Amino acid sequence: MSDTSEWDTIDETWDLCLYVAGQTAKSVTAFANLKKVCEEHLNGKYTIQVIDLLVNPQLARGDQIVAIPTLVRKLPEPIRKIIGDLSDTERVLVGLQLRPAKSQAE
Amino acid sequence: MKSADGVLEGTLEKVPTGIAGLDEVTRGGFPKGRPTLVCGSAGSGKTLLAMEFLVRGATDHGEPGLFIAFEETAEELAKNVQSLGFEVADLVARKLIDIDYVHVDRSEIEETGEFDLEGLFVRLGFAIDSIGAKRVVIDTIEVLFSGLSNTLILRDEISRLFRWLKKKGVTAVITAERAEGTLTRHGLEEYVSDCVILLDHRVHDQISTRRLRVVKYRGTAHDTNEFPFLIDNDGISVVPITAAGLTHEATDERISTGIAELDSMFDGGGYLRGSSVLISGTAGTGKTSLGAHFAEGACERGERCLYFSFEESPKQLLRNMQSIGINLGRSLESGKLKIYSSRPTRFGLEMHLVTLQRLVREFNPTVVVVDPISNFLAAGTTIDAHSMLVRLIDLLKARGITTVLTNLTHKRDSPDEATSGISSIIDAWIWLEDFTEDDERRTSLAIVKARGLRHSRKIRNYKITSDGVKLAIERGGEATT
Numbered sequence: 001m002s003d004t005s006e007w008d009t010i011d012e013t014w015d016l017c018l019y020v021a022g023q024t025a026k027s028v029t030a031f032a033n034l035k036k037v038c039e040e041h042l043n044g045k046y047t048i049q050v051i052d053l054l055v056n057p058q059l060a061r062g063d064q065i066v067a068i069p070t071l072v073r074k075l076p077e078p079i080r081k082i083i084g085d086l087s088d089t090e091r092v093l094v095g096l097q098l099r100p101a102k103s104q105a106e
Numbered sequence: 107m108k109s110a111d112g113v114l115e116g117t118l119e120k121v122p123t124g125i126a127g128l129d130e131v132t133r134g135g136f137p138k139g140r141p142t143l144v145c146g147s148a149g150s151g152k153t154l155l156a157m158e159f160l161v162r163g164a165t166d167h168g169e170p171g172l173f174i175a176f177e178e179t180a181e182e183l184a185k186n187v188q189s190l191g192f193e194v195a196d197l198v199a200r201k202l203i204d205i206d207y208v209h210v211d212r213s214e215i216e217e218t219g220e221f222d223l224e225g226l227f228v229r230l231g232f233a234i235d236s237i238g239a240k241r242v243v244i245d246t247i248e249v250l251f252s253g254l255s256n257t258l259i260l261r262d263e264i265s266r267l268f269r270w271l272k273k274k275g276v277t278a279v280i281t282a283e284r285a286e287g288t289l290t291r292h293g294l295e296e297y298v299s300d301c302v303i304l305l306d307h308r309v310h311d312q313i314s315t316r317r318l319r320v321v322k323y324r325g326t327a328h329d330t331n332e333f334p335f336l337i338d339n340d341g342i343s344v345v346p347i348t349a350a351g352l353t354h355e356a357t358d359e360r361i362s363t364g365i366a367e368l369d370s371m372f373d374g375g376g377y378l379r380g381s382s383v384l385i386s387g388t389a390g391t392g393k394t395s396l397g398a399h400f401a402e403g404a405c406e407r408g409e410r411c412l413y414f415s416f417e418e419s420p421k422q423l424l425r426n427m428q429s430i431g432i433n434l435g436r437s438l439e440s441g442k443l444k445i446y447s448s449r450p451t452r453f454g455l456e457m458h459l460v461t462l463q464r465l466v467r468e469f470n471p472t473v474v475v476v477d478p479i480s481n482f483l484a485a486g487t488t489i490d491a492h493s494m495l496v497r498l499i500d501l502l503k504a505r506g507i508t509t510v511l512t513n514l515t516h517k518r519d520s521p522d523e524a525t526s527g528i529s530s531i532i533d534a535w536i537w538l539e540d541f542t543e544d545d546e547r548r549t550s551l552a553i554v555k556a557r558g559l560r561h562s563r564k565i566r567n568y569k570i571t572s573d574g575v576k577l578a579i580e581r582g583g584e585a586t587t
Binding site: 019021026029030033053054057058060061064065066067068069070079080081082083084085086087088091092094095 | 206208209210214215216217218219220221222223224225226227228229231232233250254
């Protein structure tokens with residue numbers, strides 16, 4: 001993970017939303033994994049909003065949520081979606097475009 | 107007998123789809139509170155059938171519906187079904203229908219680790235509760251397989267979705283793409299055990315035919331036949347072989363042929379009411395004249411007659427019949443007679459069958475003339491034409507309608523293709539023939555058969571005069587008229 005230098009020049013704030021449906025094991029894991037990735041790669045310039053669809057079911061349609069958990073990168077644009085418990089850090093980084101897709105194979 | 111999930115066989119409650127003909131084919135509609143799978147290849151009409159199921163439910167059966175669209179946006183969908191006369195936007199505004207477009211695009215999604223489809227469940231649940239939906243359409247859930255890669259999770263979740271829908275008690279239609287050799291590409295039929303419908307769209311000799319088949323319907327004796335169906339500006343119409351089968355009511359009541367002398371040949375009183383009569387003959391023998399006599403007679407008695415004229419326009423028919431003293435104009439004006447003209451070759455066969463069926467339903471005649479049926483042969487393959495004629499005749503019989511069908515034959519004394527296919531369901535058969543005698547073309551008439559009647563076996567010459575069809579003295583000297 002030493003090749004992230006060119007991706008370290010982050011100066012805008014990242015706006016992330018994690019969609020869950022209740023406090024399930026998957027959503028707890030996803031939140032923990034997300035927190036870790038952000039701490040390591042976003043230099044504190046991020047916000048994470050957790051949206052519980054059991055509380056706000058109407059938000060599922062507007063934000064096009066199908067799978068749970070879904071992480072949505074609202075800012076910077078374009079919007080990106082990562083589904084699952086975010087256990088594969090490498091793919092989370094690719095999904096957030098913190099790492100080019102090519103390096104996925106490494 | 108109880109099945110795995112506790113439903114008594116034969117006790118499935120049904121919900122009328124409201125789609126013309128489909129409720130007859132399924133003996134009452136789709137299983138209530140359960141998912142029905144509608145599969146078919148692209149363009150087979152799955153989405154339209156599903157949408158009509160919702161529209162009819164919302165407008166005719168007081169059941170609001172939710173449409174989960176995986177392939178088209180709500181706007182596209184509303185626009186596409188507008189041509190079928192469905193004002194979906196209006197129904198949406200009145201909260202009778204809700205459309206949720208579910209967008210799943212692989213290029214925007216990264217998968218990492220375990221997930222489930224709870225988001226979709228939440229959307230469904232929230233929408234169902236918001237409008238009080240009793241009907242749900244999911245069109246087509248297989249899109250998920252191209253949007254998400256973990257098929258194991260998808261299968262589990264889709265299976266859970268079907269169980270969840272049942273628990274919700276909504277009557278659901280799930281559409282699926284047909285695959286080579288299997289009903290659906292991803293084996294969705296595994297999850298739907300109650301009712302599976304297959305749609306098909308074929309083009310034969312440049313004539314398109316759509317067909318519907320009930321592949322499976324638990325607890326319901328269903329036809330395994332294929333039923334032609336049509337999509338037009340009134341939605342979908344399925345043409346059922348009537349459920350009546352061979353249980354048509356048999357009556358002794360008689361109905362005049364419109365020609366007194368011909369009546370006397372049929373045991374003295376004409377055709378049997380509710381029977382199907384075929385009039386075959388070579389060109390120019392007066393088949394139409396006999397049909398018109400029958401129509402005129404019925405209308406003058408106050409009956410309603412629907413006349414399908416496949417060779418002449420209504421005006422031509424009126425004029426030509428006027429010239430031989432048959433006045434159809436009077437009945438047309440009084441509204442007892444309705445003439446429908448079209449050329450069968452213009453559309454597919456099923457289009458015609460459906461049109462005829464619809465007209466019969468709307469006009470509610472006691473008497474129908476189809477002139478001639480031979481034109482149907484030009485409109486499809488022989489097998490299709492036969493099957494269509496059988497359906498048409500069966501349909502009319504089931505409604506107790508007395509039907510006269512004319513048929514142009516080319517060969518003498520030998521039933522041609524059209525008649526050989528339908529003769530078994532024809533009750534009475536009149537054969538017209540022309541021959542040459544003393545350097546003059548003459549015409550003769552014989553009754554080939556008349557079920558349930560002691561009919562004349564004589565061959566009678568006849569003439570078409572300015573005062574209608576006149577039968578001559580019987581050949582062989584026994585003068586009876």
